[in-house]
Amino acid sequence: MKIGIDQIAFATTPYYLDLVDLAQARDEDPNKYLIGIGQSKQAVVPPTQDIVTLAAQAASQLNLTAANISTLIVATESGIDQSKAAGIYVKQLLGLSDFIRVVEVKEACYSATASLQFARGLVALNPAEQVLVIASDIARYGLKTGGEVTQGAGAVAMVISANPKVLSIEPVSVNYTQDVMDFWRPNYATEAMVDGKYSTNVYIDFFQTTFHRYLEQTGRELADFAALAFHLPFTKMGKKGLESEISERDDELATRLRVNLTAAQLVPREVGNLYTGSLYLGLMSLLHHGDVKPGERIGLFSYGSGAEGEFLTGILESTYQAGLGGIALDQRQRVDLATYETMFKQHLGLKSTDVTFNVDADPSRFVLAGLKHHQRQYQVKE
Structure with missing residues (x-):
């Protein structure tokens, strides 16, 4: 029996930074980034986006039959809670069935592959089931650090099933x-x-x-x-x-x-x-x-x-091609260095006090509205 990737989709933030701008601001030769690292742009993360909203954005592009999804696995090294799986928020935002298994998997950048392999095992046990695997992360190294040029953000969502359409x-x-x-x-x-x-x-x-x-x-x-x-x-x-x-x-x-x-x-x-x-x-x-x-x-x-x-x-x-999602990067908005640095500093991070974000400025469907009583507040914009 064939088991593998039946559908795959990608989402990132609405904003990006041109790395030529970053190089000039950091007094570096742009070719150090464009050629030496091999990067041209990087996603910029507004405070209204995190791994939950990115994961929901990616998965919402899939043709999901909720009754067939037995398990949701979110692979991430950008966890938002030491106890509760980020996937539970994702499950709620996507409107998936309550009769579902949801877990979070961590081992640096490798865990999406572990999740794919775990999913293959579940499908082998019951070929009628499908497993939703979402890799969602925000890579942060800090402003004016050596790793700043290798930051980024986004999510890839995959349906793992028997008789897959893609791979x-x-x-x-x-x-x-x-x-x-x-x-x-x-x-x-x-x-x-x-x-x-x-x-x-x-x-x-x-x-x-x-x-x-x-x-x-x-x-x-x-x-x-x-x-x-x-x-x-x-x-x-x-x-x-x-x-x-x-x-x-x-x-x-x-x-x-x-x-x-x-x-x-x-x-x-x-x-x-x-x-x-x-x-x-x-x-x-x-x-x-x-x-x-x-x-x-x-x-x-x-x-x-x-x-x-x-x-x-x-x-x-x-x-x-029937299971391969599109990649729409042309709709993103270019931001200048000052805006990038402001958004970087607004990251919710380890804050414990209540905060409310302006979600109207973010064109994304799924947004993080803030923190209230130590609980993240998510919204779905129709």
Whole structure:
């Protein structure tokens, strides 16, 4: 029985910052960001958006049959509560059935892949069920920090089912986990702590380890892949991963893999870091812009700092376009540096006092209206 991604959709905030503006404000050469990091724009998060509203925005684009959704899993490293799953708010905003299982999963940027695999197991037990997996995150490193250019925000929502329209996940995958301090965020911090150069080296090592173990276990080779999709905290990271495998090659296969990586980078370089959703936004970008055909195999490398990696594969289905959501970035509003910095500082974060936000300025359907008696207040704008 085939099990995999039946539908997939993406949402981000209504605002973005052009990284040329950021470079000029930080007295940097714009090419350090545009070429060195591989990013052009990043999503800017108003105080009226968080992982709940972004998750609901993404999932609302799916064709959901509430009675068929048995489980909702939200994968995030931007949790808003130490006890209550963010998905319960999402479930309410989407109007899903009360007869549903809702949980939150965390392991840095890797947890969306873990959630996908958990979902496959649930569907295998009952093929009539569908599982809604949402990767939703806000990447924050702080103003005027080294990681500022790799911020971003957004959510990718996926329906996992039997006989999927988009991508059938193959049964063999390779997991690899080590206790590594390359990136972390203590409970008392709203911005992450990262050792960037070390993290890049760990990422490449984990890719090489999982990919080559996969080849050993399956007897497959590089030529069996039409594309390799990578976790993309910034798009240059994916290039480093791919080149670690094919840097000595200049043949037709290597050219195609490079072309498809570029296709997978197109949308992420306009949005920034999605943490848990970055791999799957890259997959969406690949399916929209790349050279991949039904029946071909796509490799996916998932990585989460701390650290955990997984290499998994999927076969593209002939019906993939029917389950592939659109990517509408043209409707976003460009903001200047002052507006970006103001919105960054308005983030609800660890505040405990009541606050009310002006939701009229946010064109999104789902908004965070504020905090009252330590409870987040959400609204659905019709």
